Amino acid sequence: xxxxxxxxxxxxxxxxxxxxxxxxxxxxxxxxxxxxxxxxxxxxxxxxxxxxxxxxxxxxxxxxxxxxxxxxxxxxxxxxxxxxxxxxxxxxxxxxxxxxxxxxxxxxxxxxxxxxxxxxxxxxxxxxxxxxxxxxxxxxxxxxxxxxxxxxxxxxxxxxxxxxxxxxxxxxxxxxxxxxxxxxxxxxxxxxxxxxxxxxxxxxxxxxxxxxxxxxxxxxxxxxxxxxxxxxxxxxxxxxxxxxxxxxxxxxxxxxxxxxxxxxxxxxxxxxxxxxxxxxxxxxxxxxxxxxxxxxxxxxxxxxxx
Amino acid sequence: xxxxxxxxxxxxxxxxxxxxxxxxxxxxxxxxxxxxxxxxxxxxxxxxxxxxxxxxxxxxxxxxxxxxxxxxxxxxxxxxxxxxxxxxxxxxxxxxxxxxxxxxxxxxxxxxxxxxxxxxxxxxxxxxxxxxxxxxxxxxxxxxxxxxxxxxxxxxxxxxxxxxxxxxxxxxxxxxxxxxxxxxxxxxxxxxxxxxxxxxxxxxxxxxxxxxxxxxxxxxxxxxxxxxxxxxxxxxxxxxxxxxxxxxxxxxxxxxxxxxxxxxxxxxxxxxxxxxxxxxxxxxxxxxxxxxxxxxxxxxxxxxxxxxxxxxxxxxxxxxxxxxxxxx
Numbered sequence: 001x002x003x004x005x006x007x008x009x010x011x012x013x014x015x016x017x018x019x020x021x022x023x024x025x026x027x028x029x030x031x032x033x034x035x036x037x038x039x040x041x042x043x044x045x046x047x048x049x050x051x052x053x054x055x056x057x058x059x060x061x062x063x064x065x066x067x068x069x070x071x072x073x074x075x076x077x078x079x080x081x082x083x084x085x086x087x088x089x090x091x092x093x094x095x096x097x098x099x100x101x102x103x104x105x106x107x108x109x110x111x112x113x114x115x116x117x118x119x120x121x122x123x124x125x126x127x128x129x130x131x132x133x134x135x136x137x138x139x140x141x142x143x144x145x146x147x148x149x150x151x152x153x154x155x156x157x158x159x160x161x162x163x164x165x166x167x168x169x170x171x172x173x174x175x176x177x178x179x180x181x182x183x184x185x186x187x188x189x190x191x192x193x194x195x196x197x198x199x200x201x202x203x204x205x206x207x208x209x210x211x212x213x214x215x216x217x218x219x220x221x222x223x224x225x226x227x228x229x230x231x232x233x234x235x236x237x238x239x240x241x242x243x244x245x246x247x248x249x250x251x252x253x254x255x256x257x258x259x260x261x262x263x264x265x266x267x268x269x270x271x272x273x274x275x276x277x278x279x280x281x282x283x284x285x286x287x288x289x290x291x292x293x294x295x296x297x298x299x300x301x302x303x304x305x306x
Numbered sequence: 307x308x309x310x311x312x313x314x315x316x317x318x319x320x321x322x323x324x325x326x327x328x329x330x331x332x333x334x335x336x337x338x339x340x341x342x343x344x345x346x347x348x349x350x351x352x353x354x355x356x357x358x359x360x361x362x363x364x365x366x367x368x369x370x371x372x373x374x375x376x377x378x379x380x381x382x383x384x385x386x387x388x389x390x391x392x393x394x395x396x397x398x399x400x401x402x403x404x405x406x407x408x409x410x411x412x413x414x415x416x417x418x419x420x421x422x423x424x425x426x427x428x429x430x431x432x433x434x435x436x437x438x439x440x441x442x443x444x445x446x447x448x449x450x451x452x453x454x455x456x457x458x459x460x461x462x463x464x465x466x467x468x469x470x471x472x473x474x475x476x477x478x479x480x481x482x483x484x485x486x487x488x489x490x491x492x493x494x495x496x497x498x499x500x501x502x503x504x505x506x507x508x509x510x511x512x513x514x515x516x517x518x519x520x521x522x523x524x525x526x527x528x529x530x531x532x533x534x535x536x537x538x539x540x541x542x543x544x545x546x547x548x549x550x551x552x553x554x555x556x557x558x559x560x561x562x563x564x565x566x567x568x569x570x571x572x573x574x575x576x577x578x579x580x581x582x583x584x585x586x587x588x589x590x591x592x593x594x595x596x597x598x599x600x601x602x603x604x605x606x607x608x609x610x611x612x613x614x615x616x617x618x619x620x621x622x623x624x625x626x627x628x629x630x631x632x633x634x
Contacts, residue, residue, distance in 0.1 A: 037433045087616055093433055094364050098572055099615045101565045105608030113602050226444045226561065229437040237433060280452045287445035291426055294438070298429045 004138050009259050010252065015144045017251025018151020022206035023228035024235070024243040025158055026199025032238030033174045033195050034089055039100035040080065041203055041228070042221025043107035048073040048204025049211035049220060050111060053120040062125035066208055073204020074197040081196040086189065104222070112218045119215035122208070147209055154202065155244055162240060171195060175238065227254075230286055234293045236303025245301060250286050257285035311627045315580045322486060322583075330479050338478040339550070344590040345485045346546045351570040351582030352492050353539030358568065359577025360505055361532045362512030366436050367423070367443030368567050371537040373450065373559035374419055375412035375544025380462040380554035382408050387465060405470045405484070408545055416541025417534045424533035428526060443561050450556035461555025468549055475549075485546055489583070492539055497579050499535075508532050540567075569611060575621030584622055 027041050051072035056065035080103060088096045124143045131139040162168040170191055173181040182188040207221065214220070231250050235242025262278030269277070293301065322345065329337040350372055357363040385392040385401025392399050402408060427438040451459050467475045475481045499505045511518045511525040518525050548554045557563070566589070574585030592610070596603035618625065 031433065037436060084612065084616070091615075093436060094358075094568075094572075094576075095615050097364060097366065097436060098568065099612055101569070102608040102611035102615065105604040105611070109602045109604040109608070113605070222561065223444075226440060230441050233434060233437050233441065237437075276452075276454060280449060283448040283452050284445050287441055290438070290441060294426060294429060299434070 004136075005259075007134075007136070007138055008140060009256055011140055011144065011148070013252035013255035014248065015147050015151075015251070016255055017248040018148055018155070019206050019210050020224070020227055020231050020251055021151055021244050021247035022154060022202045022209075023224055024231040024247050025154075025240055026202045027228055028232045028235070028238055028240060028243045029171070029195055030199045031232070032240075033171055034085075034192055036085065036089060037093055037096050037100070038085070038199075039097060039225065040103035040107060041199070042223075042225030043104050044073045044077055044200040044203040045207035045221040045224055046107065046111060046218065047076045048207035049122070049216045050115060050120065050207075051204070052208035052211055053122045053216045054115075056122055057120070062123075062128075062212075065122065066205065069204045069208035070201045073207070074201040076204075077200025078193055078197040080200075081193050085196065086192070089192075108218050115218075117218065119217035122211045122216055124212045143212065150205075150209065154205075158240060167194070227286070230290050232300070234290055234300055236297075236300030239300070239302035242300055242302030249289065253285050253289050254282075257282035261285070311578070311580075311623065314623065314627060318580050318583055318587075319490070322489075322587075326479060326482050326486075335478050338482050340590055340594060342478065342482045342485055342550055343547075344586045345482070345489050345583075346543050346550060347567075347570060347590065348583040348586035349485070349489050349492055349546065350540045350543035351567050351574075351586060352489070352496055353536045353541075353543065354567050355571050355577065355582050356496065356499065356536040356539070357529070357532050358571055359581070360500060360512070361508045361529055363428075363529060363533070364436050364568070365439045365533075365536075366561070366564050366568070367439030367441070368536075368540050369559050369561065369563040370423065370443050370446045371416040371420060371540035372544035372547065372563060372567075373446060373554075373556070374416040375541035375546075376548035376554040376558040377450065377456065377544075378412040378415050378541070379408045379468070379545040379548040380464060381456060382411060383464045383468055384456065384462050403466075403468045405468045405475070405549070408468060408549075409542055412541045412545035413538040416544070417538035420534045420537025421530070423537075424530045428529050428533065440561060440564070443559060443564050447556055447559040447561070450559050457555070459556060461553060461557075464548070464552045464554075467552055481550070485550075488542065488546070492542075493579060493583070500579070504528070504531070569607075571621075572611070572614060573621055575623035578621070578623050581621055581623055588622065 023041065023045060026044075027038060030036055030038050030041075048069035052065040052069040055068035056062060059065070084099060084103065088099055091099075128143045128146055130142060132142045132145065134140055160168075162171060170181060170186050173184075173186075174188070174191060174195075178188060181191075203221075206224075210224075211220075227250060228247075231246040232243055233246075234249060235244070235246030258279065261282045262275045265274035265278040297303070322341065326338045326341050329335070329341070350368070353371070354365065354368045357365055381392065382401045383403055385399070386403045387401075389400070392401055423439070423442050427435055427442065430438060450456075456462050467481065469475060470484055473480045473484065475484070500509075507518060507523050508528050511523075511528050515525045518528070544558060547558070570585035570589050571582050572585070573588050574581030574583065592607060593603065596606055600606075614621070
């Protein structure tokens with residue numbers, strides 16, 4: 001177990017964490033502002049990945065593919081908000097869960113209809129492929145490093161948007177008192193559509209970025225969605241800062257647990273058994289983390305309301 | 307036309323009796339299998355209906371208990387069919403092929419797990435509860451996938467259906483009889499529970515927890531007990547489902563299944579005695595007939611579901627009997 005391996009794994013965990021943050025930020029904003037639980041967020045992630053793969057396949061440009069992913073996911077988000085989601089804001093959570101579950105079915109099977117059941121592939125652009133050498137002589141894939149950079153940049157941008165702009169003021173006001181800001185002349189339904197499209201675009205971006213290191217296929221969004229739920233439960237629903245901390249915690253726990261738990265078990269077990277029970281336990285690591293956080297703080301690290 | 311809900315329920319039961327009997331006469335074993343599937347899914351959903359319909363807890367992780375029931379059956383029968391010992395630390399067993407024993411183990415195990423999941427997740431409510439139950443479901447799903455000893459991702463096949471004293475379970479109609487009887491027993495229990503002091507208190511805890519607390523009842527304890535009961539019943543259904551397919555796999559733990567169980571209840575009607583039953587029948591029929599027409603039948607299911615949520619109140623039973631649904 002060398003320090004190089006440890007640093008590599010920490011970077012992998014960070015990369016996973018910031019991608020989870022892109023998903024979780026949208027979910028938590030949508031819940032914070034509109035009070036809506038959106039299961040179909042994973043479908044928007046998938047839409048982004050498919051749009052990127054399709055555009056990259058035609059034009060060969062990764063940058064265009066990312067733009068297409070952002071646009072397609074934001075558009076899909078805006079349409080879904082105006083047609084379906086809008087009717088659910090005052091509905092009980094059960095209705096929201098069911099309607100967005102129905103949206104998942106429609107999105108997933110619709111995508112299968114259009115693109116078929118086989119996975120698509122999105123290539124890492126040439127400029128970003130291959131490893132770079134970090135200080136200390138560690139070789140690390142440039143693309144993954146770029147993902148960390150993009151994730152952090154989005155986090156800063158989102159913070160600036162929410163804390164420093166007029167739109168951010170409206171979003172924060174919307175979280176506190178939606179009737180009041182409607183009375184102050186803010187077009188609340190336009191604001192809601194905008195926030196939903198913003199969350200969708202972030203999910204689509206994550207889908208496209210991750211799609212280049214995994215395959216692009218139907219159903220790719222739901223595992224990520226559920227991890228993003230774990231993230232915002234840990235961070236506190238409605239808190240973007242909580243989503244950021246939670247995402248990094250989950251990313252690191254999952255990645256490091258998968259590597260180090262089997263090693264830890266090898267200290268007092270034979271190799272095969274340690275590998276088996278270590279990886280089985282590692283797959284449950286983030287849920288154990290979530291359980292511990294909930295025992296300590298039932299509304300998450302930064303959550304205010306139950 | 308408005309039907310009395312009592313007549314409607316009797317009609318459903320009669321239909322569930324008549325259809326398989328007709329299938330026997332007409333020699334349509336596949337129809338029996340379909341109805342058996344519907345009855346088992348209904349049983350699982352009746353379990354969920356206790357906490358969803360009466361208690362107002364939206365558990366999006368009920369596949370956990372379904373899966374535990376399935377794996378209880380799979381593991382016990384696997385050891386019995388391979389003549390290997392199941393080592394449980396202090397004692398070991400050779401597994402079993404006896405259904406009643408398997409059911410008991412399935413119910414106790416899923417009840418126990420429900421107790422621990424409930425203890426943690428009932429500390430929260432609303433959206434947190436939905437997300438946490440969903441996350442626990444995923445935890446078991448990934449655990450089952452990485453559990454190489456019992457098939458991992460590929461699952462476990464059981465070659466011969468388990469035994470029930472005095473019956474030939476390999477005959478579809480006899481196995482159906484077992485499932486149907488269990489469903490009736492559980493429906494009877496559900497009806498009694500709904501009218502019992504416990505059921506009334508649970509119902510009250512959904513509507514006004516503060517008031518329940520004021521009269522000296524502990525809402526948390528009521529909800530936890532309901533959660534355990536609900537988990538045990540869904541676990542029983544899981545064991546039967548595994549026996550029907552003679553196969554268990556991690557998909558029994560999948561979040562889609564948790565979602566579908568909720569969908570069954572919504573189609574039929576939340577908190578109604580026969581809601582899950584009619585929901586399961588409609589669901590299996592849709593799955594079968596639409597699935598024959600198109601591979602993409604889930605799109606239509608999605609559209610139907612959207613319409614029910616956006617425009618329908620009280621599910622099919624509400625539509626037919628003209629009563630408002632339970633507000634969760």
